[in-house]
Amino acid sequence: MFQNILFDLDGTLADPRDGITRSIQFSLGRMEREIPSIDRSIYCVHGRRASDTDSVEAGRSALPGPDKRRKYMKIIDLTHLIEPGMPVYPGTESPVFSYPFNLDKDGFVETGISMMSHTGTHMDAPGHILAGGITLDRMPVSTFHGQGICIDAASGQKEITAGDLAPYEAMMPAVDFVLFRTGWSHLWGSPGYFEGYPVLSREAAHRLNDFKLKGIGFDTISADAAGEMDLAIHQILLGTDRVILENLTRLEELPRTGFSIACFPLHFSGADGSPVRAVAFVD
Numbered sequence: 001m002f003q004n005i006l007f008d009l010d011g012t013l014a015d016p017r018d019g020i021t022r023s024i025q026f027s028l029g030r031m032e033r034e035i036p037s038i039d040r041s042i043y044c045v046h047g048r049r050a051s052d053t054d055s056v057e058a059g060r061s062a063l064p065g066p067d068k069r070r071k072y073m074k075i076i077d078l079t080h081l082i083e084p085g086m087p088v089y090p091g092t093e094s095p096v097f098s099y100p101f102n103l104d105k106d107g108f109v110e111t112g113i114s115m116m117s118h119t120g121t122h123m124d125a126p127g128h129i130l131a132g133g134i135t136l137d138r139m140p141v142s143t144f145h146g147q148g149i150c151i152d153a154a155s156g157q158k159e160i161t162a163g164d165l166a167p168y169e170a171m172m173p174a175v176d177f178v179l180f181r182t183g184w185s186h187l188w189g190s191p192g193y194f195e196g197y198p199v200l201s202r203e204a205a206h207r208l209n210d211f212k213l214k215g216i217g218f219d220t221i222s223a224d225a226a227g228e229m230d231l232a233i234h235q236i237l238l239g240t241d242r243v244i245l246e247n248l249t250r251l252e253e254l255p256r257t258g259f260s261i262a263c264f265p266l267h268f269s270g271a272d273g274s275p276v277r278a279v280a281f282v283d
C-alpha cells in the first residue's frame, strides 16, 4: 500500500502532513503505526518530492549529511561454486541439476537441485555427528556472523598444534570465528584435494574450546583427516555447540585479523549441515 516509502534509510524525513522533520531510523512496520494517515503517493525528503520512479538510492542522495552506509575496504567471497560434477566428500553424491522448466516451453526457467546437506562450502552443526546435538535451524541467526581471524597453516605441516595457536591466542577473546588457511583450496578439483591436508591436533582443538567462539573454518574438505572414522576433531569442536565451516576458499586474500565473516545456512528443518555463502568483510 505504501508505494513510495524510502525504507532502510538512516536520516530524517519531512512528514507531508505538517512539514515536521522526523527520524526515519525505523522499520516500515513502525512507520505504518506512527504515520497511519500519511498519503501513500507523496513523500518529501527534505523538501524534495519522492515520485513513483525514485529509487532508494535517489532517496539516499537527497539526504543531507555524511553517507552513513558502512564502507568496507573489500568483500571477499569465500565460497566454491555449486555445480554438477563438483568435488564432494568421497562416498557422497555430487549435486544433480534438472531443468524442468525453460523459457521456450514455459516462459520461465527454474532449476531443480538435489544435493547433500554438506555440499561445497558448507557448515556442520553439532547434530551432524552428536546424538541430540543442535541443528542449524535451531541456532540463533547471530551464530552465523561475527569477527574473524585467519591463522596461517600453509607451511606444509600435517598437523596444526596448540603451539601454532599460541601467537593468535591474545586475539581470540575478541573474535567469533577462527579460520585456518592451509592453502588446500588450490587443489579443489584435483584428486589431491581429498588427502594429506593439515588437521588440528586434538590438543589444539581442545585449546580452541577455551575461547567463546561461534565457529571454526577450514579450506579443506574436513576438520578430520581423510578416512578418520572416529571424527575426533569434529567431536571436540561440535561438542560445545559451535559450528564448523569446511571447503572455504580464497582465505589467502584475508588479513590475519580485521574482518568479519557472514556464512548463513539454508533454513531447513533438521539441518545437520548446509551449504553457505561465506563472505568476509574486510575493514
Ligand SMILES: [Zn+2]
Pocket (backbone or CB within 6 Å): 118, 122, 123, 124, 246, 273
Ligand atoms: Zn560437513
